[in-house]
Structures are given as C-alpha cells and as structure tokens.
Amino acid sequence: QKEVEQNSGPLSVPEGAIASLNCTYSDRGSQSFFWYRQYSGKSPELIMFIYSNGDKEDGRFTAQLNKASQYVSLLIRDSQPSDSATYLCAVTNAGNMLTFGGGTRLMVKP
Amino acid sequence: DVKVTQSSRYLVKRTGEKVFLECVQDMDHENMFWYRQDPGLGLRLIYFSYDVKMKEKGDIPEGYSVSREKKERFSLILESASTNQTSMYLCASRLPGVLGGYGYTFGSGTRLTVV
Numbered sequence: 001q002k003e004v005e006q007n008s009g010p011l012s013v014p015e016g017a018i019a020s021l022n023c024t025y026s027d028r029g030s031q032s033f034f035w036y037r038q039y040s041g042k043s044p045e046l047i048m049f050i051y052s053n054g055d056k057e058d059g060r061f062t063a064q065l066n067k068a069s070q071y072v073s074l075l076i077r078d079s080q081p082s083d084s085a086t087y088l089c090a091v092t093n094a095g096n097m098l099t100f101g102g103g104t105r106l107m108v109k110p
Numbered sequence: 111d112v113k114v115t116q117s118s119r120y121l122v123k124r125t126g127e128k129v130f131l132e133c134v135q136d137m138d139h140e141n142m143f144w145y146r147q148d149p150g151l152g153l154r155l156i157y158f159s160y161d162v163k164m165k166e167k168g169d170i171p172e173g174y175s176v177s178r179e180k181k182e183r184f185s186l187i188l189e190s191a192s193t194n195q196t197s198m199y200l201c202a203s204r205l206p207g208v209l210g211g212y213g214y215t216f217g218s219g220t221r222l223t224v225v
Contacts, residue, residue, distance in 0.1 A: 042218070043200055043216040044153075044214075090213070096206065097155075097158070100152055102152040103152065
C-alpha cells in the first residue's frame with residue numbers, strides 16, 4: 001500500500017463547478033498535510049496546508065482533513081480553465097519530511 | 111519573496127559525463143532537498159540536507175552524490191550520467207517548522223536528457 005494515495009485522474013469538471021480532489025494516507029502519526037499545484041512542465045507550488053481536523057478556506061480553495069479516516073481533500077469552487085493542472089497531496093512523516101502522492105490531474109472544461 | 115533557483119532549465123549531457131545540478135536559495139533555509147520526477151512514478155527523494163555539510167540519502171540515491179558547502183547552495187552530482195537518469199530534477203528548501211507548517215518551496219526544475 002502506498003503511503004499517500006491519490007486517484008491519478010483525469011478528473012474532468014465543467015467551468016464554474018466544484019472540483020473535489022481526494023487523498024488518503026497510511027501513517028496515523030502524520031501531522032501536517034499540504035496541497036501543491038503543478039502545471040505541465042513546471043514545478044509544484046504550494047496552495048495550502050492544514051493540520052487540524054475540519055476545514056480550512058483560502059479564497060476558492062478549501063482543504064478538509066479527517067484524521068480518524070486518514071483522509072484529506074481539496075475543494076476548488078468556481079473552477080476555471082486556469083485551474084487545470086496536477087494536484088499533489090503531501091503528508092509529513094515521522095521525520096517531518098514530506099511524502100508525496102502521485103497526483104491527480106484536473107481538467108476544467110470551458 | 112521566497113526564491114529557489116536552479117541554474118539550468120534544460121540540459122543535454124552524454125552518457126558517462128559527470129553532471130552538476132546547482133540549486134541556490136535566498137531564504138536562509140536549513141533544509142534542502144533533491145527530487146526527481148518521472149511520469150507514473152511521481153516525486154522521488156534522492157538526497158536531502160538538514161544543514162551545511164550535512165547530507166542524508168533519500169529513497170533513490172544510487173548514482174548520485176550531493177554537496178552542501180554553504181547554507182544557500184545544494185548541488186546534485188551525477189557521477190557518470192546514464193540514460194535512465196533522464197528526468198526532471200527538482201530542488202526544494204524549507205525552514206524546519208512547527209508541525210511541518212512550512213511546506214517545501216521548489217525551484218523551477220531542470221529537465222535533464224542523457225543521450
């Protein structure tokens with residue numbers, strides 16, 4: 001079992017819809033959770049991080065964390081074609097290093 | 111603004127060459143990392159460094175070495191480049207934060223092709 005799992009996609013949503021990206025992790029000791037966005041041919045950029053159960057909102061982005069279910073998600077409201085990218089979930093391990101999921105490719109269609 | 115600079119965006123090298131990939135950060139970060147990213151395999155950690163002159167092997171260190179003589183610079187060395195080292199190489203840095211609250215900042219990447 002991979003330590004951080006994401007559906008590779010592509011996840012296709014129409015413009016203006018809510019995109020829901022999901023991530024599960026295996027290490028119950030993980031404490032911090034990050035979402036990165038990576039455009040094709042570019043490097044990952046940090047969108048959000050969360051470490052408390054519940055929701056954290058930043059503009060059109062909401063990160064959701066459920067430690068009991070070992071589940072973290074990213075919601076993108078009012079999706080735009082410019083949101084089309086690969087979204088990487090990352091989780092801290094015991095050494096406080098980040099373990100990355102394989103990423104979910106999101107396509108927002110006009 | 112946080113900045114991690116990788117010296118080359120694209121590189122083409124020949125098999126057997128010694129290759130140096132340079133990474134410089136201007137944030138006084140202690141931790142620095144080298145990853146490679148390949149389709150279907152995701153990000154894989156090659157080496158990391160907690161501080162100057164310190165280095166630790168990551169998940170795939172074979173065929174690579176690193177150097178961290180100054181805090182701001184972390185170099186990845188391919189001792190004898192091979193075609194299976196063709197990849198996107200990503201450098202990252204961060205402060206060691208509470209709860210890992212400080213995520214990694216990545217450089218723009220170096221796409222290396224070994225022919």
